[in-house]
Amino acid sequence: MIPITDPRIEEYLRGLAPEDDTHLIAMEQRAKELAFPIVDRLVGRLLYLLTRLRQPQLVVELGSGFGYSAWWFARAVSITGTVVMTDRDGANLDYARTMFRQNGLIDRLEFREGDALEIGREYRDIDILFIDLDKEQYRLAAETMIPRLAKNALLIADNALWYGRVAEGGDDPETRGIREFNDFMCLRRDFFTTIIPLRDGVMLAYRLS
């Protein structure tokens, strides 16, 4: 395992941009207590900034958990924008539904229980696709969803460095899954793809046409 960002840098960055939103803090607390994987605050802030730049009408998340990344997306889309959450676990979606009802953003959300890829397939003209499901499924997710993306869409994938294991020659199914996905995206000429070494690696792939 390779540490991707030095903890002192992370601490400095967190100190620069304190957040006092009670739902955000509650979600981070919940993730810690349940050892539930979430993108962290620095990644969340990057998602927010990218979403503001892209100004999407439709954001689809493949693998939403209880709504941490959706919280960032939902704040960044305009009042006419929609963020589709997908999760197998109805309890996660219930948690998110309650939170978004309380913070007044619920009209921007869709809550979809079931298999993320099966649900994802129903959508067209997706402006931002966020991939955060089983690592073995990443490449299949890209293949399935790319025809469903809008012009100049942004595909964002979490865990693109997978604890650094992709760079260490790891050969377990998850590391292999991520590595194949990275190769698949980086070789495509119809996307401009780069990976930001932030937390566990964030792939950004911009559709060039």
Added chain:
Amino acid sequence: MIPITDPRIEEYLRGLAPEDDTHLIAMEQRAKELAFPIVDRLVGRLLYLLTRLRQPQLVVELGSGFGYSAWWFARAVSITGTVVMTDRDGANLDYARTMFRQNGLIDRLEFREGDALEIGREYRDIDILFIDLDKEQYRLAAETMIPRLAKNALLIADNALWYGRVAEGGDDPETRGIREFNDFMCLRRDFFTTIIPLRDGVMLAYRLS
């Protein structure tokens, strides 16, 4: 000094996205030979992606060197877009002029010799501002240029982590300059600001109105 990205990660990322443009390779070679500071290829790729997302008409660079970052911006703006290079050293601009004449992008460039801030002041409605001048001048540059930014402009600053020294409590003038600049931007309510721990730290500040 804190290493910001592990060299093994950097190597993996560079391997994923090989570049064969002869001017790019020549510039990287030149930077190495002259020990001339440039943003590296991973930062260049991020600049390209952000520029595609923002679709600017006007990019202004404060501190351009011989054109490494301008190469990424110039490729990413549309044919009607302009990238303004500024540098004190006419020889740097001559180098860039020759390169952009050869690669056919010269119509997208302006080459301005002199004090970056004095030149920058002449522009209005800047969509992307790139700050890479003396570190003591960063905050002054932000104060001077913010009134000259367009709606929803993106301010990008290189060296926002300054070899990690900002997180180590360094107190030399340059570290202090960067720290004051970071605080200044992060406290503003009219910008959404985050720092990406890529290479030497890239600040991204999105103007919210």
